[in-house]
Amino acid sequence: MDLDLRKIRYFTAVAELLHFGRAAELLHIAQPVLSRQIRALEKDLGADLFVRDSHGVTLTDAGRQLLDDAHQLLATADGTRRRVLQAARGRRRLVVGFRAGVVVTPALRAFTAAHPDVEAGARRVEWDDQEQLVLDGTVDIAYVRRPVREDGLELRPLYSETRVAMLPAEHRLAGKPEIMLADLDGERWLRYNDPLPGDLPLRTIEEKFERVAAGSGITLVPHSVAEQYSRPDIAYVSVSDADPDRVLLAWAAGRRSALIAAFAEAAAGVAVPD
Template sequence: MDLDIRRLRYFVAVAEESSFVRAAARLYMTQPALSRQIRALEDDLGVALFARDRQGTVLTRAGRQLLEDARPMLAASVALEQRVRTAARAENQFTVGFMPGVVVTPIVREFSRMAPDLRVDVVHTSITDQVDYLLDGRVDVCFVRLPLPPGTFKVVPLFPEPRVAALSREHPLARRKAVGIDDLRDVPLLQAPEDVPEWRGSAFSSPAAPGRDLSSLPVTIEECLEAVASGAGFHVMPAGMADFYRRPDVEYLTLDGVAPRMVALAYMEHRTMPELQRFSEISRRMLGPAPD
């Protein structure tokens, strides 16, 4: 059996936070997705790693042993990946990470024109793995949706992106062009409550309400939209992603009363490539706020 390094990292976060909720926030992923990964790790090992009591989530004896061994293993694996990727990468290669809903082609084209000696590659990422791509060196720079873990990345804010509500086309509210978050208080929220703190739905109407099992919630955007289309509830997502994931059985409504998500450019703080600064300047000029 081969241990999954990413699952080990998730395990260490839960162990250090003594909470799936806090660990999910720290990892910038949903609690259902985190719970599934920990459950898969436990299945691989054939042991229970956590127990729940009145104090919260606590490590079992097997969990304490794994935590002791996992920390140095993770540190070694990160250092190994970075050394190998750096050694293998051609000196003239520059890799850009992007995600659905953020149009980067004009930026990449302009950057390539200004740096003709570089081979510029573009790699697809998502909100759930954008941090991993930056940490392990698969990309030099990445367009991200904030927040990111503090103290690790150089972040260049670009623009605030409004969020929309995805509803089944059959839902009565879908006939509107816009809704307020309070209009959806009786509609089940198909994501973790911390993703939409402005929502004040009643506990009985939400599968993501306190005390409910969040592991049954959809995880990927495709799963979320299937659940929305079936009439199971609504999902809040960035407007750019809604443009990317158009489908005939889902309506995207302008959503009032929720904070936008900031789209930014990010790269590892310790990186000193001059190309990073050049790419940042082009991105800020093309996507950033207009000068005063």
């Protein structure tokens, strides 16, 4: 039995909204049609995906498992479609994703010198979309930072770098040559996926700058970020016992691409030493 991607898209909409009516509006189809498609998918899979009762709609264990897998499945399908269209247009192209602080230029230069017929470019990725943009084909290969959701990805460790504390310029520890994590006990920490109560989630390094400069908290960043981003209202201090930041290359698992392999080799050849 082959999975129908259209039904998977319908399922995902219902699973995320937990409401057939709103999902039907989002998908621009009639609710009875959506209900029939979900029933058909459940029949295809041989499992109930939703519990439907007077209290509303909830996911079954099988539904939760399918939702976990559906995002990767749909992203992979989107990536395949995008690459096929590019091939049909006769374009040889490589898009490299990178996180803040990562310098892509040396690897791109080495790659394009060996492949002058390939259009190569770079695109910034963030912590919350670094995996998705690889899986859906928006970027072909990316420099990612841990933590990384590994499902569907091939990962190659590239290098590690020290991390430093990002502090307000007037902070009590600003100007110190080096500190330890214990020196930061009692501070309010800013983390991408763990916002302070009442705060909006952080998404970019620029948002961290604004929060730190305003005195909302402190954070650790890779040394390369400190080198590339300088502000008079921000101070960076080395933290001797902080875990290093890990940079890896990521591409879609199972994808056989000579261009991806060639770029990975070029990136490894110019990687920053540990």
